[in-house]
Amino acid sequence: MQDAEEKLDQWMRFYRSVQVLLRAGPRALRRLSAAELTRLIDDYQGLTADLARARSFGAARQTVDQLNRIAVAGHNLLYGQIRLREAGATTRWFGRFARAVRAHVWAVALSATMLFGSAVVSFVAIQLDPHLGYDLLDESFLDFDPASKENLHNIPSLARPVISSLIISNNIQVTLLAFGFGLTAGLGTSLLLIFNGIHLGSVAGWMTLHGKQRALWGWIMPHGGTELLAICLAGAAGYLLASAIIAPGQVRRSTALKRVGTDALTIELGCMVMLVIAGFIEGFVSPSQIDYASRIGVLVMSLALWAIYLLSAGRDRTPLVSSDP
Amino acid sequence: MKSNMDESVFISTPDHVSLEFELAGPGSRFSAYVIDFIFNVLLIVVIFLVVFLTGGLFTLRSLVTSSQGSSSWSASWILAFLVLVIFLINWGYYIFFEGLWQGSTPGKKRVGIRVIRQDGLPIGWREAALRNLVRAADMLPPPCYLLGGLVMYFDPLGRRLGDMVAGTYVVVEKFALAEQGASGAAWATRVEQGRSRQALTLARGMISAQQIGLIEQFLARGRELSQERRALLVWQIAEPLLSMLGEDRDSLARSADRTERCEQILLQVLDLAQSREPHVAVARKTPQPSSLF
Numbered sequence: 001m002q003d004a005e006e007k008l009d010q011w012m013r014f015y016r017s018v019q020v021l022l023r024a025g026p027r028a029l030r031r032l033s034a035a036e037l038t039r040l041i042d043d044y045q046g047l048t049a050d051l052a053r054a055r056s057f058g059a060a061r062q063t064v065d066q067l068n069r070i071a072v073a074g075h076n077l078l079y080g081q082i083r084l085r086e087a088g089a090t091t092r093w094f095g096r097f098a099r100a101v102r103a104h105v106w107a108v109a110l111s112a113t114m115l116f117g118s119a120v121v122s123f124v125a126i127q128l129d130p131h132l133g134y135d136l137l138d139e140s141f142l143d144f145d146p147a148s149k150e151n152l153h154n155i156p157s158l159a160r161p162v163i164s165s166l167i168i169s170n171n172i173q174v175t176l177l178a179f180g181f182g183l184t185a186g187l188g189t190s191l192l193l194i195f196n197g198i199h200l201g202s203v204a205g206w207m208t209l210h211g212k213q214r215a216l217w218g219w220i221m222p223h224g225g226t227e228l229l230a231i232c233l234a235g236a237a238g239y240l241l242a243s244a245i246i247a248p249g250q251v252r253r254s255t256a257l258k259r260v261g262t263d264a265l266t267i268e269l270g271c272m273v274m275l276v277i278a279g280f281i282e283g284f285v286s287p288s289q290i291d292y293a294s295r296i297g298v299l300v301m302s303l304a305l306w307a308i309y310l311l312s313a314g315r316d317r318t319p320l321v322s323s324d325p
Numbered sequence: 326m327k328s329n330m331d332e333s334v335f336i337s338t339p340d341h342v343s344l345e346f347e348l349a350g351p352g353s354r355f356s357a358y359v360i361d362f363i364f365n366v367l368l369i370v371v372i373f374l375v376v377f378l379t380g381g382l383f384t385l386r387s388l389v390t391s392s393q394g395s396s397s398w399s400a401s402w403i404l405a406f407l408v409l410v411i412f413l414i415n416w417g418y419y420i421f422f423e424g425l426w427q428g429s430t431p432g433k434k435r436v437g438i439r440v441i442r443q444d445g446l447p448i449g450w451r452e453a454a455l456r457n458l459v460r461a462a463d464m465l466p467p468p469c470y471l472l473g474g475l476v477m478y479f480d481p482l483g484r485r486l487g488d489m490v491a492g493t494y495v496v497v498e499k500f501a502l503a504e505q506g507a508s509g510a511a512w513a514t515r516v517e518q519g520r521s522r523q524a525l526t527l528a529r530g531m532i533s534a535q536q537i538g539l540i541e542q543f544l545a546r547g548r549e550l551s552q553e554r555r556a557l558l559v560w561q562i563a564e565p566l567l568s569m570l571g572e573d574r575d576s577l578a579r580s581a582d583r584t585e586r587c588e589q590i591l592l593q594v595l596d597l598a599q600s601r602e603p604h605v606a607v608a609r610k611t612p613q614p615s616s617l618f
Contacts, residue, residue, distance in 0.1 A: 003514040004510045004513075007513055045340075050513045052342070052343075054509070058538055060509065060541055060542045060546070061542070062545055063509030063512060063513070067509070067513075075338055075344060075446075076446055079445075079446060080447060161401050161405035162404045162405045165409045166408055169409060172416075173412070176416065177461055179458065179459065180458060180460065180461040181462055254480070254489040257489045258491070258492040261455050262451065
């Protein structure tokens, strides 16, 4: 049957040219002439028509499978190279983190409450009942002497690169968990933030109680602003995911998750960058010999820079899709 | 225990073509995970070996040139580098491969599955990052994948939490096109020309469209079946037609080459059906078992 051979040839020819073009990379379609492109599209439409007929008139399963496979390849070629411009995509990458944070201030507020609230509570608790320190603190912290102007060489300069990379990877891991555990309806995120808050608050409370607060703050301040802000924002990303599970609104939970996904990812990626910066400060600046005043200066300056960035970057563009209620 | 997962998902394209993707089950996904886990560990071991062998030589050489300080500095930086690389491999292995290989990893490739977007297109870096950065939640309690497994079990599309956040499915990747395209093409040509499967009216009776469809399916796939099953099926399909075609049922039933002769007869029926001019289809709606396979 001549027609059948032609038909088969047409399918296979289309399939082969699609394979070649898919392998040729994302700009392959642009290099085709108008006639070649028209023929490609015609072949695709002919093939999808055959697929539709094969399904509705009950062709053999293998025929449907074969046509379906070729159609998938064709679809990936013809549609995969179209980059649909999402509304948020008009903002360059620099402003996206700030925009995503501003779009979900409630999550930032909740996260900050968990982290700093538990820190304040444990700080006050230790002032009121010093014995709590033995319960709340790790043993290694009971006699801990933070690096300060008087106590410089807790971190030998040789170990600084290692300490820095350990701190960076550890902190990023904490933010990744705070982010991912949002999927436990926020339970894991809350636990993580509260534990970290208690740790922070009780160390600060214990040191204050023993008169080492000046050394402690001197040690924490240069990197602490950036680091704690990053952990707080990662918690916000986690709560954003949690909100899609707890209150999906009019859509399915899976759909709600997909909607907040991009913003949550943007915030988390921003936090990682912040932590890399904080890690370098913690590894190199905090243990250095700069005096107390400059330590305060680094803190104030870093917080001011982050505030300016988060409040103003990416403002003059159209709103994000997912920021709509 | 039957999960309520569908076998496949249909994705509608903007031009109203419905593409079918076979969903990957928990079994194949788990085996891909095991392979990737082994690969992951091997990667870390290899990097350790490479760094310690070359780093060790490096340190030795700088000791010879008697610059004590620089050698310990380089050791410190090498250690820092190792810490970061291991962290990156742990968290970035899946992101790297799925982003680069359009939804595939060494394990997934081996098992024959891949990740696609909900619109049927291959995933990019955004989806790869999202579905793998929240993997920690699916893994709860680590490393049991209890939470992710439960979500997969109850989701008709077999998604874990990471798939929902990223908007992805894990589907079966079929590698080679089936070789038999000719009968499908012949069929498609006939349908296009308005001669879809129709009942075949003979002098002594009528072969329904469903029966003809059954014959087509059998002739297309019969060779994949075992000898006994094939003999049984061909007899089941051919027996009701024999009297219409003027064959002697009883003598055929006893003959030694029954299967071959029945296949010949079915081929003849198909030829006959395909050569007929279109005519009014009768009794298209007769209920019939749609498939015996």
